[in-house]
Amino acid sequence: MMRLIVFLLCFMLVGNLIAVQGQDKRLGKDYAKVASQIMGTALIEGQAYEKLEYLSDNIGNRLSGSTQLNQAIEWAVNAMKADGLENVRAEAAKVPHWVRGEESAEIITPAKHKLNILGLGGTIGTTSEGITAEVIVVRNFDELDKLGEQVKGKIVLYNSPMRKDLPTGQAYGEAVRYRGNGAIRAAKYGAVAALVRSVTTVSLNTPHTGAMRYQDDTPKIPAAAVTIENAELMQRLYVKGEKIIVKLKLGAQTLPDADSANVVGEIRGSEKPEEIILVSGHLDSWDVGTGSNDDGAGCVIAMEAVRTIARLKLRPKRTIRVVLFTNEEKGLFGSFAYRDTHKQNFDKHVAAIEADSGGTRPIGFSFKGSNSAFALVQEISTLLRNLRSDNVELSSGGVGADISVLTDAGVPGLGLRNNSSHYFDVHHTDADTFEKMDRTDLALNVATMAIMLYVLADMPQALPR
Numbered sequence: 372m373m374r375l376i377v378f379l380l381c382f383m384l385v386g387n388l389i390a391v392q393g394q395d396k397r398l399g400k401d402y403a404k405v406a407s408q409i410m411g412t413a414l415i416e417g418q419a420y421e422k423l424e425y426l427s428d429n430i431g432n433r434l435s436g437s438t439q440l441n442q443a444i445e446w447a448v449n450a451m452k453a454d455g456l457e458n459v460r461a462e463a464a465k466v467p468h469w470v471r472g473e474e475s476a477e478i479i480t481p482a483k484h485k486l487n488i489l490g491l492g493g494t495i496g497t498t499s500e501g502i503t504a505e506v507i508v509v510r511n512f513d514e515l516d517k518l519g520e521q522v523k524g525k526i527v528l529y530n531s532p533m534r535k536d537l538p539t540g541q542a543y544g545e546a547v548r549y550r551g552n553g554a555i556r557a558a559k560y561g562a563v564a565a566l567v568r569s570v571t572t573v574s575l576n577t578p579h580t581g582a583m584r585y586q587d588d589t590p591k592i593p594a595a596a597v598t599i600e601n602a603e604l605m606q607r608l609y610v611k612g613e614k615i616i617v618k619l620k621l622g623a624q625t626l627p628d629a630d631s632a633n634v635v636g637e638i639r640g641s642e643k644p645e646e647i648i649l650v651s652g653h654l655d656s657w658d659v660g661t662g663s664n665d666d667g668a669g670c671v672i673a674m675e676a677v678r679t680i681a682r683l684k685l686r687p688k689r690t691i692r693v694v695l696f697t698n699e700e701k702g703l704f705g706s707f708a709y710r711d712t713h714k715q716n717f718d719k720h721v722a723a724i725e726a727d728s729g730g731t732r733p734i735g736f737s738f739k740g741s742n743s744a745f746a747l748v749q750e751i752s753t754l755l756r757n758l759r760s761d762n763v764e765l766s767s768g769g770v771g772a773d774i775s776v777l778t779d780a781g782v783p784g785l786g787l788r789n790n791s792s793h794y795f796d797v798h799h800t801d802a803d804t805f806e807k808m809d810r811t812d813l814a815l816n817v818a819t820m821a822i823m824l825y826v827l828a829d830m831p832q833a834l835p836r
């Protein structure tokens with residue numbers, strides 16, 4: 372009996388593989404012509420560059436709760452309507468409203484040095500006189516734990532470099548722990564403020580902001596990012612045994628939650644309109660630079676991919692839905708609002724795609740889902756060979772922060788992958804601005820996204836879970 376079950380299971384598995392392979396071959400062949408049409412339209416008639424220029428220069432950065440974010444939402448609604456999308460709407464979401472205010476920091480002793488800082492997103496402010504205290508420099512949490520109560524009444528500086536010898540995403544993940552949890556860990560030992568080395572491998576004395584956390588059972592202390600140059604200066608002084616006194620002033624405040632919205636537009640499916648392929652970016656940014664890389668680029672790539680399909684009057688079997696999420700940066704409140712509004716039909720979400728790794732040359736996609744679904748995504752990616760964006764990899768981690776509400780619910784997820792070697796150089800800084808963008812690279816992203824999106828929406832069999 373047992374052998375029969377094993378045999379049947381093997382047969383079903385092999386049968387499945389053959390069926391999948393059979394469709395694999397068809398997908399690459401059946402969609403070759405439409406893929407080249409999409410490629411041509413995206414590369415020749417693309418408007419991603421112009422859209423991103425407008426979003427960056429005419430609207431500017433788009434912090435959660437800001438007037439500019441509201442302007443961007445209105446702009447995106449109008450742009451999607453002009454692009455010929457259907458069911459264009461702004462879906463309400465409540466978002467945190469933190470404001471930076473005036474901020475400054477300087478080393479007072481052993482010598483005067485102005486520090487280039489950015490308060491971390493969500494930090495509390497100092498009093499108007501600021502905090503003047505001695506700085507203790509640690510390389511990591513272990514060093515902090517060894518010092519323990521010795522940091523009481525002092526400012527803790529985490530000088531933990533982002534490693535150059537690791538893949539970029541992994542290096543970021545390791546270094547960003549100090550930004551996220553540094554204030555909590557230092558406050559547990561009685562520190563009065565936390566400074567964090569900016570999470571980047573490259574610096575022209577540019578501070579990088581980003582989200583940080585507090586914990587209910589731990590006092591809230593102010594936290595700010597310093598530049599690599601500032602962190603190394605304090606490290607050198609500290610190693611020499613100098614007593615470092617810093618004066619830190621942060622004018623940050625958290626205001627009541629604000630009204631915001633996710634922007635949604637669709638191309639309704641011709642045969643199975645209830646089945647959805649979602650494509651997304653996040654419209655909010657930090658309050659520095661113009662959020663052109665993070666994530667203005669992802670937004671215009673998603674918008675233009677859908678416009679390209681609409682422009683060619685292609686109507687796939689399933690519905691394509693573009694979602695520009697609000698407030699990714701300060702806690703994913705846009706994606707939580709999407710989940711609250713749509714969770715009853717998450718089972719009809721066939722796939723979710725996110726573009727949130729800048730606008731440089733596309734490489735391919737990371738994928739989260741079953742092996743049988745991955746085999747189909749690999750086959751679709753053969754259509755991306757001419758764009759050199761056919762590198763798809765099965766991801767063990769996440770493929771996009773905003774779509775994690777969907778992938779956590781079992782929806783297959785894809786993250787657009789870009790050449791990210793310089794992504795973190797300007798990430799969350801005043802240098803995240805439009806002139807870093809390249810017209811051709813943006814268009815290649817749009818073509819890559821549009822082909823993947825269209826085939827997923829139109830292929831005979833829905834991507835399996």
Ligand SMILES: [Zn+2]
Binds near residue numbers: 653699
């Ligand atoms: Zn982002």
